Amino acid sequence: MSLNEFELVDLYFKAQAQTSDSDVILGIGDDAALIQPPATGEVLAFSVDTLVADIHFHATDPAHAIGYKALAVNFSDLAAMGATPRYVLLALTLPTLDEAWLAEFCRGFFTLLKEHRAILIGGDITHGPLSITVQVTGTVPRTQALTRAGAHVGDVIYVTGTLGDAAAALTARGAQCGPLVQRLQYPTARINWGLALRGHAHAMIDISDGLLADLGHICEQSKVGARINVDRLPLSSVLRNEMDYASALNLALTGGDDYELCFTIAPTQADWLQQTAQTLNCPVQCIGEITAGSGIDLVTETGESWPEPTKSGYQHF
Amino acid sequence: MSLNEFELVDLYFKAQAQTSDSDVILGIGDDAALIQPPATGEVLAFSVDTLVADIHFHATDPAHAIGYKALAVNFSDLAAMGATPRYVLLALTLPTLDEAWLAEFCRGFFTLLKEHRAILIGGDITHGPLSITVQVTGTVPRTQALTRAGAHVGDVIYVTGTLGDAAAALTARGAQCGPLVQRLQYPTARINWGLALRGHAHAMIDISDGLLADLGHICEQSKVGARINVDRLPLSSVLRNEMDYASALNLALTGGDDYELCFTIAPTQADWLQQTAQTLNCPVQCIGEITAGSGIDLVTETGESWPEPTKSGYQHF
Numbered sequence: 001m002s003l004n005e006f007e008l009v010d011l012y013f014k015a016q017a018q019t020s021d022s023d024v025i026l027g028i029g030d031d032a033a034l035i036q037p038p039a040t041g042e043v044l045a046f047s048v049d050t051l052v053a054d055i056h057f058h059a060t061d062p063a064h065a066i067g068y069k070a071l072a073v074n075f076s077d078l079a080a081m082g083a084t085p086r087y088v089l090l091a092l093t094l095p096t097l098d099e100a101w102l103a104e105f106c107r108g109f110f111t112l113l114k115e116h117r118a119i120l121i122g123g124d125i126t127h128g129p130l131s132i133t134v135q136v137t138g139t140v141p142r143t144q145a146l147t148r149a150g151a152h153v154g155d156v157i158y159v160t161g162t163l164g165d166a167a168a169a170l171t172a173r174g175a176q177c178g179p180l181v182q183r184l185q186y187p188t189a190r191i192n193w194g195l196a197l198r199g200h201a202h203a204m205i206d207i208s209d210g211l212l213a214d215l216g217h218i219c220e221q222s223k224v225g226a227r228i229n230v231d232r233l234p235l236s237s238v239l240r241n242e243m244d245y246a247s248a249l250n251l252a253l254t255g256g257d258d259y260e261l262c263f264t265i266a267p268t269q270a271d272w273l274q275q276t277a278q279t280l281n282c283p284v285q286c287i288g289e290i291t292a293g294s295g296i297d298l299v300t301e302t303g304e305s306w307p308e309p310t311k312s313g314y315q316h317f
Numbered sequence: 318m319s320l321n322e323f324e325l326v327d328l329y330f331k332a333q334a335q336t337s338d339s340d341v342i343l344g345i346g347d348d349a350a351l352i353q354p355p356a357t358g359e360v361l362a363f364s365v366d367t368l369v370a371d372i373h374f375h376a377t378d379p380a381h382a383i384g385y386k387a388l389a390v391n392f393s394d395l396a397a398m399g400a401t402p403r404y405v406l407l408a409l410t411l412p413t414l415d416e417a418w419l420a421e422f423c424r425g426f427f428t429l430l431k432e433h434r435a436i437l438i439g440g441d442i443t444h445g446p447l448s449i450t451v452q453v454t455g456t457v458p459r460t461q462a463l464t465r466a467g468a469h470v471g472d473v474i475y476v477t478g479t480l481g482d483a484a485a486a487l488t489a490r491g492a493q494c495g496p497l498v499q500r501l502q503y504p505t506a507r508i509n510w511g512l513a514l515r516g517h518a519h520a521m522i523d524i525s526d527g528l529l530a531d532l533g534h535i536c537e538q539s540k541v542g543a544r545i546n547v548d549r550l551p552l553s554s555v556l557r558n559e560m561d562y563a564s565a566l567n568l569a570l571t572g573g574d575d576y577e578l579c580f581t582i583a584p585t586q587a588d589w590l591q592q593t594a595q596t597l598n599c600p601v602q603c604i605g606e607i608t609a610g611s612g613i614d615l616v617t618e619t620g621e622s623w624p625e626p627t628k629s630g631y632q633h634f
Binding site for chain 1: 321322342343346347348349350351352353354355359360361362363364365366368369370371372394395397398400404406407408410411413414439441442444445446448450451452454456457459462464466521522523538561587593610631634
């Protein structure tokens, strides 16, 4: 006999969301969850992101990957503030109540949730075209929250990991492109880097719409410009093997969905950053510097100008 | 020239979400909003609800009503906890970027938001089938939050307003049914009643799926039963004129979307409740009592058994 909506919620969500966290006064199962606020000095970070089938993922992607990514893209927003993930609400719109799909979705979702010791405190399941909205709440010491507005002229610009892989997965073909698809379907929210950069970075953003678009937000909100050395952009070997160098650079500049962090920091922190990269087992790469003025200049290692790619960030409509 | 997504967000959301609330450290426009936690003794109440086009509303309904209702159903969850609405995140999935529609949607949304002095702190706009997910955060003194689990044997059961109107709007025809459509499209979140009942009510829920289904949740979570006198169910004169008495009672028992509050309270509070109803200009009606055991018995004023309606609450799938 198939289970109804309430039984499925109990089985797949309520049971897995059990917690001994004493700050959760009341979890799933009432009109609202009740949460004890954080200690003095900490503030709350709130974010929400929706993934829509056949816009942000393919409806036929593995349900496990969809569950993982729906949470990862939200955790990435908290990482970009330097916040620790704490509480999650899940609003799930499903065309059918397919128990096997839901079980796999939850397996992906809870794998990442538990990795970060965050807690599902509530949600909503509705009937309609497949779409997932996740709301996350994190905490961060008030004086250490990292915004888009703190970049200084003379800061250097870093990115974590490699760029362009997720975008390449959309067009890549062949057996060797598995790692690219992995990057697209299972993005890593750089929570550890976000926490490490508290008190060090000056401005930060996660790269969801493409480096140029997202670094552009830092420039606008910090009222500065930037110069990027395109030959310093971190490219994975898989991406390099998949296409010519110029195409790879253009994907690194404009491709969305990488969910790496882009941040600005004083040049004196270079050694500390490389030590931290070893500790966290995730590289960072200096790709340029913050300049007076506005806009982003692209140059090569030899100082020549690099043409601005035609697609500058994901357009949602 | 038509505006792009970012310009529309600035015009319709960011500009209207400006606030002087010092607890909002950082509002719309970064990776996450930053909020100062509430004072000692207060806890946070979190809820999320999705409205999907042609499931929860008609895609052709006035955009003003859709914006209003998307927020009202969420505020209703806070009302049911006795919480004050504070912060709102809006995740909007739109098939097209129609500026006229968006302007009307925002007019409805912000009318209700500002009425309760709540603040829009962030959101997400995505492309896809029309759907609106709203996440609300409220605050309530820890010792006064009202859950579904506090009903005692001997409590009396009350509901605010009238029942069945919203469900009747789905089938009603003719010029006289305007007030029913108003109830369906512009539900009133009973925030004032929620606040007034702090320290008075023992258990509370909002009626979104139908009285029997929602009172059933109170009974299950409080481990009690209930007896309802169907002749005491508050029916509007419009509903009474629209159909026969038995049909009206059945809608009052099973119709969803009324968003009235159902609560249990000591019988000694009857006078205080009627005085408060006058102050708040919204009636309450005693409809029965909490009993030992489980399940809900339906009886008439003369003590006869009333047959259980076939539809007992909205089934989502």
